[in-house]
Amino acid sequence: MKSKLYGIGVGPGDKELLTVKAVRAIENSDVVIAPSALEGGESIALETAKEYIKEGTEVVIKHFPMGKKNRVEKAKEAYEFIEEKLREGKNVSFLTIGDPYVYSTYIHMLKHMEERGFYVETVPGITSFCAAASLVDRTLVVGDNPLMILPATRVKDIKDEKYVVIMKVYKHEETVVDFLEEKGFDYVYVSRAGREGQLILTDKDEIKKARDYMSLILASRE
Numbered sequence: 001m002k003s004k005l006y007g008i009g010v011g012p013g014d015k016e017l018l019t020v021k022a023v024r025a026i027e028n029s030d031v032v033i034a035p036s037a038l039e040g041g042e043s044i045a046l047e048t049a050k051e052y053i054k055e056g057t058e059v060v061i062k063h064f065p066m067g068k069k070n071r072v073e074k075a076k077e078a079y080e081f082i083e084e085k086l087r088e089g090k091n092v093s094f095l096t097i098g099d100p101y102v103y104s105t106y107i108h109m110l111k112h113m114e115e116r117g118f119y120v121e122t123v124p125g126i127t128s129f130c131a132a133a134s135l136v137d138r139t140l141v142v143g144d145n146p147l148m149i150l151p152a153t154r155v156k157d158i159k160d161e162k163y164v165v166i167m168k169v170y171k172h173e174e175t176v177v178d179f180l181e182e183k184g185f186d187y188v189y190v191s192r193a194g195r196e197g198q199l200i201l202t203d204k205d206e207i208k209k210a211r212d213y214m215s216l217i218l219a220s221r222e
């Protein structure tokens with residue numbers, strides 16, 4: 001049988017928020033690859049999925065730097081490793097936080113693997129913002145309104161939208177909060193949704209002081 005690469009969304013970090021399909025794919029894998037933003041660092045995706053990894057499975061953390069430096073070389077190294085395992089006939093799971101198709105390194109890897117003719121199956125995951133909305137009991141979008149999802153660096157692109165999700169808030173807390181205040185939004189900041197250290201903030205000064213890479217803001221207005 002042909003080997004398969006699974007791109008698996010493991011959800012926001014809560015061990016109970018993986019799909020049955022994700023768990024089965026992980027169980028069916030000979031190799032599990034987990035990305036880490038820091039060299040030698042932990043992988044949140046791996047922490048989330050580890051209890052579903054069968055004994056004897058090869059588990060590898062691959063460093064995907066966030067900055068420009070080393071980015072291409074590190075990705076190439078990871079891709080080559082995955083290709084080698086697939087050529088050996090092994091099933092490989094590549095774990096991603098949230099959903100694989102939302103702001104994920106997986107998107108680039110998938111293109112690379114498909115171009116080389118490998119068989120890839122993507123397993124969707126619960127996004128961080130869907131998990132956050134349930135945590136704080138807040139409507140993401142309703143009726144015939146659009147939902148705008150954008151990174152904090154583009155917050156000023158918000159025009160007349162009523163429902164927005166701002167991701168990658170880290171280091172942009174102040175700009176985002178000031179903008180939302182000025183435009184009459186009601187908002188909530190959520191970091192580490194569903195994980196240890198989870199934080200929910202609504203006070204603007206507290207949000208401005210918060211610093212967590214795993215953070216987002218849900219906002220809406222009348």
Ligand SMILES: C[S@@+](CC[C@H](N)C(=O)[O-])C[C@H]1O[C@@H](n2cnc3c(N)ncnc32)[C@H](O)[C@@H]1O
Binds near residue numbers: 102
């Ligand atoms: C590289 S993107 C990954 C998004 C992910 N694929 C998803 O579907 O949610 C990283 C951003 O996702 C958000 N994020 C991921 N997990 C989170 C969590 N548990 N709590 C809050 N925000 C989270 C943060 O905005 C972070 O900067």
